Amino acid sequence: xxxxxxxxxxxxxxxxxxxxxxxxxxxxxxxxxxxxxxxxxxxxxxxxxxxxxxxxxxxxxxxxxxxxxxxxxxxxxxxxxxxxxxxxxxxxxxxxxxxxxxxxxxxxxxxxxxxxxxxxxxxxxxxxxxxxxxxxxxxxxxxxxxxxxxxxxxxxxxxxxxxxxxxxxxxxxxxxxxxxxxxxxxxxxxxxxxxxxxxxxxxxxxxxxxxxxxxxxxxxxxxxxxxxxxxxxxxxxxxxxxxxxxxxxxxxxxxxxxxxxxxxxxxxxxxxxxxxxxxxxxxxxxxxxxxxxxxxxxxxxxxxxxxxxxxxxxxxxxxxxxxxxxxxxxxxxxxxxxxxxxxxxxxxxxxxxxxxxxxxxxxxxxxxxxxxxx
Ligand SMILES: NC(=O)c1ccc[n+]([C@@H]2O[C@H](COP(=O)([O-])OP(=O)(O)OC[C@H]3O[C@@H](n4cnc5c(N)ncnc54)[C@H](O)[C@@H]3O)[C@@H](O)[C@H]2O)c1
Numbered sequence: 103x104x105x106x107x108x109x110x111x112x113x114x115x116x117x118x119x120x121x122x123x124x125x126x127x128x129x130x131x132x133x134x135x136x137x138x139x140x141x142x143x144x145x146x147x148x149x150x151x152x153x154x155x156x157x158x159x160x161x162x163x164x165x166x167x168x169x170x171x172x173x174x175x176x177x178x179x180x181x182x183x184x185x186x187x188x189x190x191x192x193x194x195x196x197x198x199x200x201x202x203x204x205x206x207x208x209x210x211x212x213x214x215x216x217x218x219x220x221x222x223x224x225x226x227x228x229x230x231x232x233x234x235x236x237x238x239x240x241x242x243x244x245x246x247x248x249x250x251x252x253x254x255x256x257x258x259x260x261x262x263x264x265x266x267x268x269x270x271x272x273x274x275x276x277x278x279x280x281x282x283x284x285x286x287x288x289x290x291x292x293x294x295x296x297x298x299x300x301x302x303x304x305x306x307x308x309x310x311x312x313x314x315x316x317x318x319x320x321x322x323x324x325x326x327x328x329x330x331x332x333x334x335x336x337x338x339x340x341x342x343x344x345x346x347x348x349x350x351x352x353x354x355x356x357x358x359x360x361x362x363x364x365x366x367x368x369x370x371x372x373x374x375x376x377x378x379x380x381x382x383x384x385x386x387x388x389x390x391x392x393x394x395x396x397x398x399x400x401x402x403x404x405x406x407x408x409x410x411x412x413x414x415x416x417x418x419x420x421x422x423x424x425x426x427x428x429x430x431x432x433x434x435x436x437x438x439x440x441x442x443x444x445x446x447x448x449x450x451x452x453x454x455x456x457x458x459x460x461x462x463x464x465x466x467x468x469x470x471x472x473x474x475x476x
Pocket of ligand 1: 181230231
């Protein structure tokens with residue numbers, strides 16, 4: 103992630119210092135960036151002179167002391183709170199008083215990272231999506247300690263890098279990794295109940311639902327180890343709210359080493375010549391699958407709105423720009439109508455009696471009031 107963020111900042115005209123403890127990582131970052139820039143020149147997106155200027159703005163270093171003159175540092179090191187605390191203390195001792203200290207963490211609380219600082223009002227979460235140069239979304243996450251001016255400066259800076267920024271509260275999974283959980287979880291549950299196989303669920307969500315990739319294909323891309331770990335950490339961070347309960351199917355795939363594309367096998371087999379399973383193209387079944395996953399996603403988006411995690415606009419932007427959903431989930435709910443969404447959830451809740459299907463109070467309230475929008 104660090105080298106991707108470096109590319110974005112350098113292309114936006116900044117002088118950037120990329121620090122990594124590992125020289126091999128720095129060498130790889132440098133040669134990758136050279137390749138990316140020469141491709142951009144080939145495609146005439148930038149001139150050869152610009153590519154050279156971008157390279158000249160970059161310093162690759164293994165010494166944290168080289169951050170001395172920086173106005174902002176975006177940390178993207180190992181996801182371990184103890185290591186982050188040590189590094190942030192070290193950084194604060196080097197930089198100026200006005201330097202913003204940001205973290206690209208996906209799962210650690212920004213408040214906790216900031217607690218290591220003498221001046222925690224300069225901490226902020228700036229969460230990019232992978233690959234950072236291609237994915238437009240950046241979540242900006244102020245901690246309880248963050249000064250309002252730091253939020254404003256960070257947002258303005260990242261906006262000036264032509265990214266789409268959304269503001270969200272310092273809660274587990276921020277917006278995207280919280281709201282997207284049912285895309286995987288409900289698809290796995292549908293499979294576990296024997297309603298449909300992986301290929302059919304993927305077919306339904308892409309062909310009927312309009313999602314760019316089906317959940318099983320996507321989990322195989324992300325890696326079942328990574329996706330399972332995020333699910334488990336969100337589940338634990340929400341004090342084991344049953345809505346976020348991980349799936350045994352995914353855990354067993356992870357344990358078996360069926361990690362996805364990177365291991366040659368996940369839900370699908372990626373060996374050369376492997377025959378891919380055919381979906382059952384039953385439109386009625388497909389629509390049932392789409393409706394069930396969609397209302398679960400919508401319920402999660404409504405919960406984020408209900409608890410003021412982010413604005414309506416930012417919740418929808420996050421899902422379209424961060425994970426390429428075909429529509430914002432709240433806009434989608436309005437299109438399907440709020441009573442329809444509530445009825446679907448109530449049916450599921452009534453059928454299963456499980457807390458994971460409970461309709462959000464905001465949805466119930468709005469339907470009672472006859473509202474058509476959030
Ligand atoms: N990979 C993703 O899709 C993704 C997306 C968004 C956010 N993130 C977050 O970004 C951070 C990095 O993730 P990643 O996937 O790039 O990890 P990674 O393991 O690929 O890279 C981490 C790098 O940090 C270096 N490092 C470790 N300790 C260091 C230290 N003390 N000082 C300097 N360098 C050090 C390592 O050598 C390594 O090159 C994590 O906090 C992660 O949660 C990752």
